[in-house]
């Protein structure tokens with residue numbers, strides 16, 4: 001424990017004063033040849049003993065008060081935390097010895113407070129998501145019921161009409177499947193249990209496959225696709241193909257969802273290239289774009305820009321938070337740039353896998 005200057009002075013005073021008095025008594029005695037100074041010497045010795053006694057008592061008392069005040073403050077603060085009040089702030093300790101302890105206590109309180117708030121936020125977010133998804137599920141369910149009734153009651157009288165009804169039912173069921181999948185995946189993200197299975201694969205071929213898998217959906221939406229893959233064929237990445245596909249398809253579905261219908265052509269461009277030891281995948285669109293005030297928040301859970309909320313596009317604002325989480329778990333990152341009215345560009349960065357890297361840890365995501 002550090003001794004404060006005040007304490008040092010008090011201790012010095014307590015020791016020095018009797019020492020000086022005793023020394024004075026000794027000097028007087030040494031010089032005294034006639035024995036006439038015995039009485040003053042005894043007085044000085046007595047005085048130093050009394051000073052020592054009184055001083056020690058005073059020091060003990062001062063020390064007790066000095067210690068008991070911060071202890072009382074700490075006791076009260078701990079009691080507040082026990083009773084669930086995480087807002088009770090400890091004043092800064094006046095005594096040097098307690099400053100560090102008070103600071104650590106405050107840090108502990110703030111951490112507890114943050115984690116309690118985070119837990120509350122997560123619970124609320126979960127409830128919002130559940131409410132949104134339950135609401136979004138109602139639309140396809142109502143549609144499916146309507147079309148099934150149409151089939152049952154013979155409204156779809158011709159084979160063509162029946163086929164159309166069936167295909168609508170199928171696409172509505174797919175819509176529901178996507179929603180349920182999103183909800184399920186969100187619970188995995190929240191509990192930190194994304195089931196990753198990392199493997200080594202060639203980057204060029206992976207993104208090329210991705211592009212073909214998405215082609216049908218993009219063509220169906222009348223999106224003009226541009227694709228450029230400049231990564232050499234032997235460059236490897238260590239990824240979970242399924243989860244990385246989730247990233248790409250989330251970004252692509254945003255490009256489709258937030259396209260600018262006033263434009264003659266809606267485009268989506270894929271550019272995959274290397275930048276040092278990083279594989280960069282840029283997915284660019286010429287959609288409605290994002291306002292500068294919304295851009296810093298789009299990766300936040302449940303954040304949807306005004307334009308997205310007002311347009312009836314569907315969605316719950318978790319897509320990009322999942323994108324970011326998966327990219328980070330792959331040792332990479334996702335960066336979005338956008339100009340309102342012109343379009344957006346998502347930049348996905350992944351580290352190149354090198355021979356001397358550790359074998360990909362298949363269960364990296366299970367934490």
Ligand SMILES: Nc1ncnc2c1ncn2[C@@H]1O[C@H](COP(=O)(O)OP(=O)(O)O)[C@@H](O)[C@H]1O
Nearest residue numbers: 254258298304305308315316317318319320344
């Ligand atoms: N390509 C894009 N063009 C325009 N806005 C976008 C684009 N991608 C994302 N956004 C904005 O970011 C928000 C968050 O995206 P996301 O997390 O995928 O949620 P959701 O798609 O469910 O709304 C969207 O609501 C939208 O406002």
Ligand SMILES: [Mg+2]
Nearest residue numbers: 254315319320
């Ligand atoms: Mg989305």
